[in-house]
Amino acid sequence: MNAPAWTRERAAELLRSPGPGDDKYRRGVVGLRTGSARYPGAAVLGVEAAWRAGSGMVRYVPGSESPGARSAVPGLAAPAAAVLAARPETVFGTGRCDAWVIGSGTDPALRTAAEAAALRALLRGTAPVVVDAGALDLVRGIGSEHAPLVLTPHAGEFARLAERGAAESGRDSAADGAARDAAVAELAAELGATVLLKGSVTRCASPNGEVLHAGPATPWLASAGTGDVLAGALGALLAQHAEAVRADAALPVRLAATAAVLHDAAARIAAGDPEGRGAGRPITARDVADALPAAWAELVGRVER
Ligand SMILES: NC(=O)C1=CN([C@@H]2O[C@H](COP(=O)(O)OP(=O)(O)OC[C@H]3O[C@@H](n4cnc5c(N)ncnc54)[C@H](OP(=O)(O)O)[C@@H]3O)[C@@H](O)[C@H]2O)[C@@H](O)CC1
Numbered sequence: 001m002n003a004p005a006w007t008r009e010r011a012a013e014l015l016r017s018p019g020p021g022d023d024k025y026r027r028g029v030v031g032l033r034t035g036s037a038r039y040p041g042a043a044v045l046g047v048e049a050a051w052r053a054g055s056g057m058v059r060y061v062p063g064s065e066s067p068g069a070r071s072a073v074p075g076l077a078a079p080a081a082a083v084l085a086a087r088p089e090t091v092f093g094t095g096r097c098d099a100w101v102i103g104s105g106t107d108p109a110l111r112t113a114a115e116a117a118a119l120r121a122l123l124r125g126t127a128p129v130v131v132d133a134g135a136l137d138l139v140r141g142i143g144s145e146h147a148p149l150v151l152t153p154h155a156g157e158f159a160r161l162a163e164r165g166a167a168e169s170g171r172d173s174a175a176d177g178a179a180r181d182a183a184v185a186e187l188a189a190e191l192g193a194t195v196l197l198k199g200s201v202t203r204c205a206s207p208n209g210e211v212l213h214a215g216p217a218t219p220w221l222a223s224a225g226t227g228d229v230l231a232g233a234l235g236a237l238l239a240q241h242a243e244a245v246r247a248d249a250a251l252p253v254r255l256a257a258t259a260a261v262l263h264d265a266a267a268r269i270a271a272g273d274p275e276g277r278g279a280g281r282p283i284t285a286r287d288v289a290d291a292l293p294a295a296w297a298e299l300v301g302r303v304e305r
């Protein structure tokens with residue numbers, strides 16, 4: 001298998017800028033059901049990225065947690081309060097959403113039965129869903145009728161999900177790239193979902209066997225929380241194209257690769273590493289989210305930098 005690189009030019013074609021006929025709803029509404037008492041920051045990072053990647057509206061719906069989870073870190077702000085403090089633009093509670101992001105900053109061991117049922121309802125719905133971190137385990141067993149799904153595991157999560165060894169999953173840095181591509185494509189076909197395997201090179205596979213590469217990304221991106229940022233940005237892109245995603249099974253893998261290219265472009269700007277080889281300065285996940293608008297402008301070529 002010789003997977004093509006998803007270029008900045010191809011990514012730019014899928015960055016939808018608004019026109020005079022748009023309103024906040026037409027531009028795409030993203031819902032995030034992410035974060036927890038243990039990881040409120042993941043909710044903030046995903047919401048921030050969803051706004052910064054061009055959403056017309058971002059909704060935040062806190063998941064229900066077991067009483068034990070609530071008291072795990074006394075004194076820490078609840079995720080909804082943290083999101084409100086960071087982004088007062090965010091709308092709280094359920095309502096129409098064109099795409100969802102679930103799982104970032106959650107631990108499946110602390111999930112209540114009610115929360116599992118609510119997440120399964122999203123997975124079996126019609127709006128596209130980004131499935132990250134603590135929601136990945138729910139995908140097996142939802143049946144063949146489900147929403148367009150984009151799974152975003154890192155190598156450790158991929159190994160658990162695919163029940164594979166280190167070399168095939170990409171945890172072994174010496175693993176053959178073609179073997180990793182094949183493993184990602186195989187999981188995508190098996191689950192009927194797009195799979196985005198994060199790493200220096202991010203590998204995106206569709207259920208019908210298309211595999212795209214984004215990267216290698218700037219190594220400064222290897223920093224806690226940048227995956228939460230990627231999930232939020234991808235949710236925004238899926239929401240902007242939600243109708244087309246339901247009609248065109250080839251689109252989610254291209255949007256997944258586009259999100260990875262945009263994410264890397266933002267990290268390069270934040271780090272001052274335009275070539276992506278590790279020059280520049282350290283960055284945080286929040287820095288990456290904050291640089292998404294500049295990366296967007298750079299990709300679509302509208303702004304002189
Ligand atoms: N600010 C916040 O709120 C933040 C919240 N976050 C949230 O934290 C939750 C837990 O997520 P997590 O990724 O830290 O832990 P987890 O999924 O248990 O896996 C870790 C184990 O997997 C393995 N591993 C192998 N390859 C790997 C790789 N490439 N990258 C990473 N791991 C790799 C490795 O095992 P080892 O190889 O050491 O045996 C490692 O010990 C999740 O909900 C997330 O959203 C974070 O986003 C941070 C910011």
Ligand SMILES: Nc1ncnc2c1ncn2[C@@H]1O[C@H](COP(=O)(O)OP(=O)(O)O)[C@@H](O)[C@H]1O
Pocket residue numbers: 153154198199200201202216217218219220221222223224225226227228229230263
């Ligand atoms: N060596 C690397 N070079 C460039 N990017 C990397 C490297 N390692 C990881 N990344 C990127 O960093 C992000 C980390 O995401 P993830 O592992 O989910 O972290 P977190 O759960 O802390 O948010 C992903 O976008 C991944 O592609």
